[in-house]
Amino acid sequence: MVTGGRPKLEAMAYLDHAATTPMLPAALDAYVAAARELGNPSSLHAAGRGARRLVEESRERIAAALGARPSEVIFTGGGTEADNLAVKGIFWARRDADQRMRRVVASAVEHHAVLDAVDWLGRHEGAETALQPVDAAGRVDPEAFAELVRAHGHEIAVVSVQWANNEVGTVQPVAELAALSAAAGIPFHTDAVQAVGQVPVDFAASGAAALTLTGHKVGGPVGVGALLLGRDVTCTPLLHGGGQERDVRSGTLDTPGVVAFATAVEAAVAGREEHVSRVAALRDDLVERVRAAIPDAICNGDPADRLPGNAHFSFPGCEGDALLLLLDAQGVYCSTGSACSAGVAQPSHVLLAMGADDPRARSSLRFSLGHDSTKADVDALLAALPGAVERARRAGAWKTSR
Amino acid sequence: MRVLAAMSGGVDSAVAAARARDAGHDVTGVHLALARNPQTFRTGARGCCTLEDSRDARRAADVIGIPFYVWDMAEEFHDSVVDDFVNEYAAGRTPNPCLRCNEKIKFAAVLDRAVALGFDAVVTGHHARLGADGLLRRSVDLAKDQSYVLAVLTRAQLDRAIFPLGDSTKERVRAEAAERGLAVADKPDSHDICFIADGDTRGFLESRLGSAPGDIVDGRTGERLGAHNGAYGFTVGQRKGLDLRVPAADGRPRYVLSITPVTNTVTVGPREDLEVDVVTADRPIWHGVDTRVDCEVQLRAHGEVVPASVSVASDALVATLQSPARGVAAGQAIVAYQPDPEGDIVLGSATITAGSRVSSHA
Numbered sequence: 001m002v003t004g005g006r007p008k009l010e011a012m013a014y015l016d017h018a019a020t021t022p023m024l025p026a027a028l029d030a031y032v033a034a035a036r037e038l039g040n041p042s043s044l045h046a047a048g049r050g051a052r053r054l055v056e057e058s059r060e061r062i063a064a065a066l067g068a069r070p071s072e073v074i075f076t077g078g079g080t081e082a083d084n085l086a087v088k089g090i091f092w093a094r095r096d097a098d099q100r101m102r103r104v105v106a107s108a109v110e111h112h113a114v115l116d117a118v119d120w121l122g123r124h125e126g127a128e129t130a131l132q133p134v135d136a137a138g139r140v141d142p143e144a145f146a147e148l149v150r151a152h153g154h155e156i157a158v159v160s161v162q163w164a165n166n167e168v169g170t171v172q173p174v175a176e177l178a179a180l181s182a183a184a185g186i187p188f189h190t191d192a193v194q195a196v197g198q199v200p201v202d203f204a205a206s207g208a209a210a211l212t213l214t215g216h217k218v219g220g221p222v223g224v225g226a227l228l229l230g231r232d233v234t235c236t237p238l239l240h241g242g243g244q245e246r247d248v249r250s251g252t253l254d255t256p257g258v259v260a261f262a263t264a265v266e267a268a269v270a271g272r273e274e275h276v277s278r279v280a281a282l283r284d285d286l287v288e289r290v291r292a293a294i295p296d297a298i299c300n301g302d303p304a305d306r307l308p309g310n311a312h313f314s315f316p317g318c319e320g321d322a323l324l325l326l327l328d329a330q331g332v333y334c335s336t337g338s339a340c341s342a343g344v345a346q347p348s349h350v351l352l353a354m355g356a357d358d359p360r361a362r363s364s365l366r367f368s369l370g371h372d373s374t375k376a377d378v379d380a381l382l383a384a385l386p387g388a389v390e391r392a393r394r395a396g397a398w399k400t401s402r
Numbered sequence: 403m404r405v406l407a408a409m410s411g412g413v414d415s416a417v418a419a420a421r422a423r424d425a426g427h428d429v430t431g432v433h434l435a436l437a438r439n440p441q442t443f444r445t446g447a448r449g450c451c452t453l454e455d456s457r458d459a460r461r462a463a464d465v466i467g468i469p470f471y472v473w474d475m476a477e478e479f480h481d482s483v484v485d486d487f488v489n490e491y492a493a494g495r496t497p498n499p500c501l502r503c504n505e506k507i508k509f510a511a512v513l514d515r516a517v518a519l520g521f522d523a524v525v526t527g528h529h530a531r532l533g534a535d536g537l538l539r540r541s542v543d544l545a546k547d548q549s550y551v552l553a554v555l556t557r558a559q560l561d562r563a564i565f566p567l568g569d570s571t572k573e574r575v576r577a578e579a580a581e582r583g584l585a586v587a588d589k590p591d592s593h594d595i596c597f598i599a600d601g602d603t604r605g606f607l608e609s610r611l612g613s614a615p616g617d618i619v620d621g622r623t624g625e626r627l628g629a630h631n632g633a634y635g636f637t638v639g640q641r642k643g644l645d646l647r648v649p650a651a652d653g654r655p656r657y658v659l660s661i662t663p664v665t666n667t668v669t670v671g672p673r674e675d676l677e678v679d680v681v682t683a684d685r686p687i688w689h690g691v692d693t694r695v696d697c698e699v700q701l702r703a704h705g706e707v708v709p710a711s712v713s714v715a716s717d718a719l720v721a722t723l724q725s726p727a728r729g730v731a732a733g734q735a736i737v738a739y740q741p742d743p744e745g746d747i748v749l750g751s752a753t754i755t756a757g758s759r760v761s762s763h764a
Contacts, residue, residue: 325430328469345474391518392519395519
């Protein structure tokens with residue numbers, strides 16, 4: 001229950017599904033039903049067997065939905081853990097096998113779960129890190145990547161390029177990049193947290209060696225995710241202990257979380273086409289109306305090859321955090337992209353990598369639609385946005401006038 | 403009204419925000435990130451604007467049930483407060499950074515931004531009274547009274563300020579915080595200067611201004627008594643830390659009488675030579691109706707009050723003290739109060755430029 005918060009939750013327009021999306025009723029029901037059951041899936045007795053059956057069925061459902069084998073599904077505590085496991089674990093395993101493998105490659109627009117893991121390897125493990133630049137739409141250029149692989153392929157331990165960007169929604173040429181990596185024998189990891197349920201994701205067909213997904217972006221619970229890890233890809237664990245997940249990840253599995261996660265993944269993948277046609281139409285309407293209301297708004301990201309629910313704008317002369325405050329006060333919830341731990345707004349590294357200058361990077365807002373979005377949400381945004389932009393511009397003028 | 407509550411992460415600003423909400427205002431909490439590098443944790447009761455303070459403020463806002471944001475004011479704070487602090491010391495004056503922060507940050511940069519975003523006022527946890535009559539008065543808790551560092555505010559700034567704590571003692575504020583379930587109820591009071599976390603002001607100034615050796619001389623004889631590493635490290639009225647090799651003839655302690663940046667000289671002398679009975683000041687802010695008034699003046703934070711006759715012009719203020727005061731430092735504020743049973747009323751303030759001895763009280 002929200003006490004004292006305003007506005008009331010039923011009056012809100014939730015345009016932040018890329019941050020987290022409501023749980024699907026079926027996933028919630030599956031969660032509650034499994035949470036009533038006793039049993040550690042590692043136990044040998046009947047209670048344990050019951051839990052294990054739920055976990056393994058879930059593993060099979062996720063594998064089937066995403067073109068993977070059940071043994072390739074490593075359950076984790078979420079997307080961040082899966083990204084860290086892939087980047088660090090594959091780096092460690094490859095370097096330990098061959099000391100020349102010291103190079104880690106990631107795109108400049110990765111989520112911090114990848115970017116900061118790469119940075120950590122550079123600072124603590126002697127890795128040579130290289131961030132692949134992106135074009136103005138946020139895409140990695142396969143030609144430039146091919147060049148890098150030709151020059152340094154023999155010393156690249158792991159490559160990580162996200163399937164779709166969490167801020168601006170641009171979909172990367174994953175199949176091309178994965179094929180180039182595979183041809184050079186380099187394991188290719190992709191963070192598909194934003195992509196599953198939004199664009200077709202088939203692990204086997206993608207050519208990737210490892211793929212991250214998480215529950216709460218697809219209508220499942222927070223705190224559970226998975227790394228799809230090719231059977232022949234060696235990976236050193238982050239977490240040591242019981243070795244529950246293929247000896248790559250330890251920790252007692254969260255049976256109800258895993259069951260609800262699988263339910264959500266299955267539903268999101270099965271309903272993807274219908275979801276996309278509905279949400280993309282709503283998003284196109286949103287973009288058109290925002291451009292009509294604020295003609296100098298800049299759309300960020302690839303205009304065509306993008307996530308269906310994502311709309312991302314820069315509003316020249318505004319500060320994103322001022323806009324966020326003004327929209328929040330009117331019950332419209334969206335996001336500026338990235339915030340540091342102290343909550344001090346930082347310019348988005350994604351927009352900076354796309355060539356935006358600091359003011360433009362700071363002036364951006366993301367609106368992300370999801371399975372329960374309606375035209376009323378877009379209407380509420382358009383009712384509040386023009387006034388908020390005008391006001392934020394005045395507040396921004398204060399800053400520049402000093 | 404739509405009001406913005408500045409929340410430091412301490413108990414006062416948390417209770418102030420809660421009271422503003424109870425009073426029916428639409429309150430939004432804002433934590434001001436003032437440090438260029440906020441990635442540090444508080445040690446003891448010193449410093450502020452750490453990650454921990456930011457989290458304490460956010461937690462309090464969540465308990466109160468108001469939206470909460472962090473505003474990055476580090477550049478403004480650095481330019482208007484920290485640089486000013488260093489420059490003032492370099493010029494031989496003694497600044498009050500809390501006063502400057504109220505004048506330039508909380509009720510200027512923050513207030514301007516708030517107004518531009520549609521807010522009507524800024525709420526803070528200062529201990530001072532500002533009632534419907536628009537008069538700024540001392541807090542009922544005289545030990546915690548902060549009217550001295552608010553007296554620099556103009557009428558326009560005061561018209562957009564709300565101080566919900568002025569009628570309460572600090573003890574009462576802490577008790578209320580506990581009743582409201584605010585975890586900051588027993589958080590220690592902040593002391594010292596927030597941007598000098600270790601409390602070593604002289605070391606901070608030396609790191610910014612460098613070492614500048616000079617002489618310490620006797621104010622009466624002109625005799626060289628010792629040396630210093632930077633005149634900026636001294637304050638008028640200071641007795642400790644002079645490290646003089648030559649004892650006074652009468653064996654009595656000596657005090658800093660003045661600082662002369664041009665010659666990098668610190669002048670010292672006996673206590674009675676510190677006494678002044680005329681104080682001149684510039685940049686006056688005046689709320690009183692009369693421009694010549696008998697009242698009381700306070701010459702430094704937490705200093706005693708002295709009865710005085712004050713006359714104010716557009717660019718200067720002169721106070722003739724009824725009894726001499728000691729330790730009057732240029733750069734500090736002189737604040738004029740009209741004694742009142744409902745709380746002494748702030749008539750105005752100005753920045754001290756000089757003190758002098760005109761009459762003989764001997």
